[in-house]
Amino acid sequence: MFKKVLIANRGEIALRVIRACKELGIETVSVHSTADANSLHVRFADHSICIGPPQATASYLHLPAVMSAIELSGADAVHPGYGFLAENAEFARDCARLGVTFIGPSPEQIEQMGDKATAKATVKAAGIPLVPGSDGLLSSVEEAALVAEQIGYPVLLKATAGGGGKGMRIANDAEALASAFTVAQSEALACFGNGDLYMEKMVVQPRHIEVQVMGDQFGNVVHFGERECSLQRRHQKVLEEAPSPLVDEEMRTSIGQAAVDAAKAIGYSSAGTVEFLADPDRNFYFIEMNTRIQVEHPITEMITGVDLVKTMIRSAAGEPLPFKQEDIELKGHAIECRINAEDPATFAPSPGNITGYHEPGGYGVRVDSWVHDRAKILPFYDSLLAKLVTWGENREEAIRRMRWALDEYVIEGVKTTVPFHQGVLKDEEFLSGTFDTGFIARYLERQ
Known part of the structure; x- marks a missing residue:
């Protein structure tokens, strides 16, 4: 069993992991922004390390700061909680390079299921039912129109790197498809740095x-x-x-x-x-x-x-x-x-x-x-x-x-x-x- 676990998160999930570690007899380390210095996850952990200013991009999402805290803490494992870096394959990979166990799946598993198109191909090969849609990424509006004709409207355009509803648009007919494609692609590029889209048929009353x-x-x-x-x-x-x-x-x-x-x-x-x-x-x-x-x-x-x-x-x-x-x-x-x-x-x-x-x-x-x-x-x-x-x-x-x-x-x-x-x-x-x-x-x- 681990001796010391660093929790790379905040709020209720950090407290949830701290409590689980205490029941297992594991020492805990919390990380926090300057704004969270007096938060309960800092108070209840055995040790705490400040990783940056209030903005998440400069603290909880700032990979170099989190990795420095892990190295400084002497933790032999890291729990990412949910959100922030929890599904960041590079974070899991960096932990492995440091000789620290990432309490989660391997970087390869994160990548395989994190990319929506790859995930669909993987489960399709395993015989798991999929919503009818494009076989892979859509290269153009014209290709999207062809797929939509084959599977029937309404259709859903989705960003392959998406989440939280970002990079997702519904098109009820061919006329709406072109603008939906452009908007979804632009939003995906702005939010995830990746404008790749795929298409699924809309399931009615899902x-x-x-x-x-x-x-x-x-x-x-x-x-x-x-x-x-x-x-x-x-x-x-x-x-x-x-x-x-x-x-x-x-x-x-x-x-x-x-x-x-x-x-x-x-x-x-x-x-x-x-x-x-x-x-x-x-x-x-x-x-x-x-x-x-x-x-x-x-x-x-x-x-x-x-x-x-x-x-x-x-x-x-x-x-x-x-x-x-x-x-x-x-x-x-x-x-x-x-x-x-x-x-x-x-x-x-x-x-x-x-x-x-x-x-x-x-x-x-x-x-x-x-x-x-x-x-x-x-x-x-x-x-x-x-x-x-x-x-x-x-x-x-x-x-x-x-x-x-x-x-x-x-x-x-x-x-x-x-x-x-x-x-x-x-x-x-x-x-x-x-x-x-x-x-x-x-x-x-x-x-």
Whole structure:
């Protein structure tokens, strides 16, 4: 097992990793910007190192500064968390050059699944269903038009290096395709330095279903069931639940096996998530694989009883998975609300100082947060304040428990999305479980 782990992140995920390391008897090192000097992840780690000014590009995303901190700390392993450098293959490669274990997949696995076109080719060879689309990158608008004619409109243009909805445009007909191609290409080039695009047919009334997987260094891979992630605004998840109201046992078996097959196709040996689109008839199609721990991993932990972060660390240390697929049982239902420092009406960021703070509690309630009374909510980083998670024997109980927890949650000094979630949990479409990725837009129109 590792002796000292540096956590190359901030906020709630840094605290989550610190707690897992403490349970494993591992010394921890946090890194921080000057703005985060008094943050909880700095206070709770055994050691801390400042890596730069407040801007993420000059600190948490500044690879030379992070690598210097790793070398200075004497850590024998690094956990990247999610976001920032978590899916940066060069970061994983630099750690290996330094003789430090990257708690995650290999650089080659990150690259293979990080490039959307390569990932699609890999899973296609493994027999995993894909949304009909271009065989590779689109060289021109003319080629895009030919592909669109073959697969039928509407189509979705996507940046091969994309994420978070950037470099993505819908074209409903040939007339709209040319401008959509130009805009998507320009946005992808500006955001990722890579303007390469590919095309997929639009799935009507799609659900966003993802499957949590875990691999070890002995070729073992298991899945932990699915998560329902269809509640998104501008391609950003706002509420997740597990299991999905759509998925029955037959689909769970097949989509779980597809996720395992995708991971095994690249010899995957860490925590990862395989994402799919599903239609109302329970047909599913591979979208991408995220080669890191996900924001929403707590809901899977709540229904399986497995500590995914500790398992991820143990796997990186060379330990085999302590369970087989038949050992993984899904019990009950869990829901996660992402509580952001945003105006619930406009979703505009709401930085400021926390003047009052009280977390909800009780059986089946979990809060993963970095916030405390008098904490400063800074404009430099993601607006996530907390992940509020509830568990119940069934979906109805988990929803009731979440309503109470939201009512009990006190965050004063900044605007938050608590009222937004309170409204969603009373909405008939959400309660029915028949929603799709267009739910949030429809919900906001109803208000």
